Amino acid sequence: MSIVPGRVIPEAIRTLFKKRITSRYPFEEAEKPDRFRGRLEFDESNCTGCGLCARNCPADALEVTREEDGTITWRYDVSKCLYCGQCIETCPVKAIATTKEFELASGDKDEFVRQHQFKRET
C-alpha cells in the first residue's frame, strides 16, 4: 500500500488540532473505571470473624484467626492479593469493600501486610 499524499496531508492537518491522547498521569490523577478493583478496605465493626473470606481466597492473601478469648485477627497481604473480589461477594456482613487505590508500589515488603485485631463475644 502506497502512501497517497493527498490523503496524508489533510489527516496531518486534522491531527494538529486534536486533543492529545497521552494521559498526564504522574502529574495528574489517573481516571479509573467505576468497577475497578484495587486494594481492599476492611470495616472491622461489622466483621463476625467467620473466616469465609479467608476460605474463599484463591491466593491465601487473607487470614482470619480466632483466639479462645474471642480476639479475631484479620490479616491482609496486598502482595498476594489478586483483586478478584471473591471475598467481597462472600462476606455475609459486607465488611470488605474494594477501593480504587492502585499506587501500591513499595520497596519494603513489610508495608504490604495490613492487620486488624478486634474482640467479639464468643
Add this chain to the structure above:
Amino acid sequence: MTTTQTRKPTLKDRLTRWAGKRSPWVLHINTGSCNGCDIEIIDALTPRFDVERFGITLVDTPRHADVLLVTGPVTRQMAPRLKRLYDQTPDPKYVVAVGTCATSGGVFHGHYNTLGGVDNVVPVDMYVPGCPVSPEALIDAIYKLIEGDAGEDLPDAARREPPASMEDIPEECITAGEATEESPPEESPPPAVAEGDQA
C-alpha cells in the same frame, strides 16, 4: 529482600544517578508470567501512557539496561537465567518486581516448580503488586524508584547480601544454565523413532 548495607554516594555515583534519572533504560524479563503483566508493560509504552516522556525505553540486552522489569513467579528453569541476566547488567542497577507473582509468588506460591517471587533469586528494589499491574501503577513504581525516597544513601550493589533462600534452589537448577553453554552434553540420547519416521 531488603538491602542491609548502604554507603555514601561519591561524585561518580551522583553523576550516574542524575543521568539515570532522566533516562532509565529498562529490560523486560519474563520468568514464567501469564503474559498479563507483560502486556501491561507494553501498554505503558503506547501513546496513551507513553513512558518515553521520562526517557524510559525498552532495550534488548541487559548490558544496556539500568532497570530490570521482572514479571512472573520465577520458575525453576528460569531462576539461573534470571541470575545471569542480573549479573550481566552493569551497576548501578535496579530490579523492579512487576506484578503479584513477581512480588510474592501470587497464586503460584508454594508450587514445586516456582520459587515464589523474584527476591528469592536477585535483590529487589521495588515491588509492584497488582494482578495485572495497571500501566499507571508501573509508571508510579518507576517514578518512585528514580525519585528515590531515600535518595542520599545508595544501595551498594557489590556488597548486597545474597538472598537467604538461594540455598533452597537445587544445585542442578543453578548450574543448568552455565553447564549447557560451557560444556554442551556430548552424548544426546538418539531419537528412538527417527528411523521409523523416515521409513
